[in-house]
Amino acid sequence: SQQGEEDPQALSIQEGENATMNCSYKTSINNLQWYRQNSGRGLVHLILIRSNEREKHSGRLRVTLDTSKKSSSLLITASRAADTASYFCATTSGGSNYKLTFGKGTLLTVNP
């Protein structure tokens, strides 16, 4: 069953613009992760934020977590055509840090 729901389902922007994707989830979590999937490829881990953290940065990525609203956002700054991909949030909850539950993803298209 789906835990995370990404919003929007699809996003199209111009190179150099910022892209923001949101994820909402239903139950309490241990951590929330973001993965990227290029067309026809496997998923690549981008960043992880724990339930006691509110914000995290990695390069051009910024992730926020609001546990009171059960939501997270992923911001990609100064986007590039190479950022074109699907982005998924995934959560772990309960006693397991290994059982990831994925959302359906946001398809980001960055136009050159």
Next chain:
Amino acid sequence: DAGVIQSPRHEVTEMGQEVTLRCKPISGHDYLFWYRQTMMRGLELLIYFNNNVPIDDSGMPEDRFSAKMPNASFSTLKIQPSEPRDSAVYFCASSPLETRDTQYFGPGTRLTVL
């Protein structure tokens, strides 16, 4: 490191046939996961192993699906008999104990059952 290796990359078979998907995790990783991805249901965890032992197979859809991990460097996911609704991309992922939250995915096997 070569990353997670999956074979075959594409498989086309007819309904009723047995299908075996293969995975070689990253050397030294303690955890191995099998996922299925479809447009309708997204990414679903089927089963995962810790040190070659199945820990949680609650995501395995039916008795037609089985998974094994005979050693630390090899796992199989078998579907017997296959049905058209099994058509999907199947991913294998592995993770090390030290950073067990992070999973490393293989390129996937695209299965088409006619």
